[in-house]
Amino acid sequence: TFNHFTILPKLNEKEIYSAVKFQADQFIPLPLESIELDIDILEETVDKTKYFILIVGIEKTILNKVTSLCENLALIPERIENELSSLGKLFTYSNLGNIPDTMLINFEPQHTTLYFFDNKRKLIFNTHTFKLGYEIFLKELSLNTNIKLEEAEKILNQVGLIEQNGKIAKIIKIVLEEFINEIKQALLFSQTRHNLLIQNFSFLSEDKIIKDLDKFLALALNINPIQLDLTNNIKLKN
DSSP states (O other), rough: OEEEEEEEEOOOOHHHHHHHHHHHHHHOOOOOGGEEEEEEEEEEEEETTTEEEEEEEEEHHHHHHHHHHHHTTOOSSSSOOOHHHHHHHHHSBBSSGOSSEEEEEEEEEEEEEEEEEEETTTTTEEEEEEEHHHHHHHHHHHHHTTTHHHHHHHHHHHTTTTTTHHHHHHTTHHHHHHHHHHHHHHHHHHHHHHHOOOOOOSSSSSSGGGTTTHHHHHHHHHHHEEEEEEEHHBBBOO
């Protein structure tokens, strides 16, 4: 899926969609006729003249596949959302809105996505995705030490980045530096573009697959790791 945050003047619905289509053409590398677009007005600016808007796009073929899969399972999809949109809903339907300004890290096998949460506005205002995930760390350790992937996985999980005077961190130094630089650039963007200094971060995914990754990042970035207690903060209904 494709995401884009933008600020638009307060227009009527038809004018907004026209403006959104123009912007979507700039950040979606596919013909717009093959894309399903949706917008979410996140907030009104202080002077009440503009909207802060999230634009979401998805290929129609993918959307149709997801819809068909649901229907084949005898489920009627009422709403289909991407990761960013659903994460925003998580803050809406939970008691997590009281966390401080935080960078949320979703550490996936093949990529990592950063979400920036503004406590004052109670919303995610920026994201950054880059192609560095757990599998890259795994392969780097395996290649540099000439061991099997299974052994490398065990070492990352049990030894991690801090023990043995950071021996493992030195072996995968190049990947770690690239990972940290991506995060630093995103943090700098949030500070310069949005005037928000992020001093906390939290993993949304299972960061423990690399032991002490949170501690390593805390030292490298000079920001604080915090834990989100999802279990006790979701408002369950019947």
